[in-house]
Amino acid sequence: MIESCTVLELASVLAGPSVGQFFAELGATVLKVENPRTQGDVTRRWTLPHETPPDDRSAYFCCCNYGKQSVALDLSTERGQDVLHRLVVDTDIVIANYRPGRAEALGADADTLRSINPALLYGHITGYGPDNPRPGYDAVIQAESGFMTMNGSADGPPTKMPVALMDVLAAHHLKEALLVGLLRRTQSGRGAYVPVSLMQAAVSGLANQATNYLNTGHVPQRMGSAHPNIAPYGTAYATADTPVVLAVGTDRQFAALCDVLGRPALAQEERFATNAARVQHREALNEALRPRLAEQSADALLEALHQRGVPAGAVRTLPDVFSDPHAAAMILDTGDAAHPAGLRQIASDSGGEAPVLRPPPEYAADTQAVLRERLGYDESQIAKLETNGVVVCG
Known part of the structure; x- marks a missing residue:
């Protein structure tokens, strides 16, 4: 079922792209639609101080974008929206992370796309729910959901976790919801609008800390790595060598x-x-x-x-972690001409062989092929779209 799915990813940064990558790992065709006005996903430019990638694929971008095809399409144009709507006809899942109200202006909202394809599953990640226009950012959600007040040493300040865990939690919520949606669709033939918010994902992740408070009134305090309910x-x-x-x-x-x-x-x-x-x-x-x-x-x-x-x-460092056979088995190596030594990222371990996937795409690398092979556009039509700034062809 998954192998025959087509996913349109209208999302950037981490949460939405993580969901797209998950479906790519399962064998789905994932088309990453990127905005020419921003030169694609912003994480392409999120490099470390010492990082000098040979192209627009930063290590951060690579963490959640392998196995995809990149299509550069300006949805602020009428022709760009027409291309999107043509793609949606044969699409199973859309993953979007637009702020509420923004997708409507781009012709990319759930109502519009599901009117074209009623079997479509539209997964929508927002910061605070589909009725709240505030943008959602992991660091802010960590602060507002209570995580930062609990994280850090007892005598230190509230501390952000070193991974964007709220994005990761929201991505997992959406993966689960979309898989359930696919199962239901096999029975009903109908798609669905599937909203997930960073805030709700974060609050659900409070787990025992939430029930401690709700049932006893206990307000968690920072206590380093100690557990409020269990000891030690x-x-x-410290030991004689390694903590x-x-x-x-x-x-x-x-x-x-x-x-x-x-x-x-x-x-x-x-x-x-x-x-x-x-x-x-x-x-x-x-x-x-x-x-x-x-x-x-x-x-x-x-x-x-x-x-x-x-x-x-x-207590391990990352070099220690990836010397462990369990972790090393999850490393996916994908190489290409720009990265002859390979692009390395973590693949989900489903218990079988590592998936054979293409490297993370360079910006706009697949625009021309997708227009030609999926929509039947000829070279002159593609050239006209490119000349008018509707698409960028890599």
């Missing part, structure tokens, strides 16, 4: 930890015998654990803990 869980402890994190979720696991550390009596103390007691006496617990952990070699400690079924792991 999440805090990084480790413990994720002790049961009393049995805590007793096993104490055995490995040569301090079995700790698990019998009243203040540490249960999780509730350990949470209550968190500082005393840390004072008891830190000196013994600091004497251990991380590798030997982790091996002993794993043998006893105690969840724990080393």
Whole structure:
């Protein structure tokens, strides 16, 4: 079913393109429609200080755009909208991230496109819902959804997470919703408008922190990596070499930890015998654990803990992460003439072989081919569109 799908991606940056890339990985044809007035997706120019890509594909852009074809189409023009509407006739899914009201001005709103193709699934990512025109940006959503007040050290300022997690959460919400929409469409033949907002995705991601507040009135405070409900869980402890994190979720696991550390009596103390007691006496617990952990070699400690079924792991840098076979297996290498050494990004691991996908597209690289092969335009028609600024051909 997915292999026969065509997806039109009218989205930029991270959330929407991540959804498009997901469908490309599943085998769908994904046409990324880019705006000539901005020279395409803005992330093409989001480079690191030392990054000098040979073309318009920054590392950031590559994280969520492989497997696609790039079509540069000016939807602010009547002819550009006509091209879009022709494409929609044979499209299964549209992914858009227009601010409410903007898509209507471009002839790219759900009502217009679904009037052309009633079976169309229109996935729409907004910042605050389809009735709120505020633009949505991950950093602002992190602040407004409460994440920043909880993130960081207890004596430090509210802190943004180093990944745009609100975009990632919203993308996952839309992936799930569109897959459900495809399933329902096989039964009804009808498409749907599928809205997802960054704010709602963020609030849903508050999980236990939200229910802690809603049911007890507890307002979370910054506490570093510690967990409000479990101890010892999440805090990084120094060892003789590499910091480790413990994720002790049961009393049995805590007793096993104490055995490995040569301090079995700790698990019998009243203040540490249960999780509730350990949470209550968190500082005393840390004072008891830190000196013994600091004497251990991380590798030997982790091996002993794993043998006893105690969840724990080393604090890794990214070079360490990608030396792990599990992570290395997720690296997708795609190369081309501009990148003979390959373009590397992370592919979703579905349990099978890594997908064979084309590299992230250069801006406008596929405009001409899509117009010719999907819509039947001849060379003179394409040249006229390009001359009039409706399209850009790479």
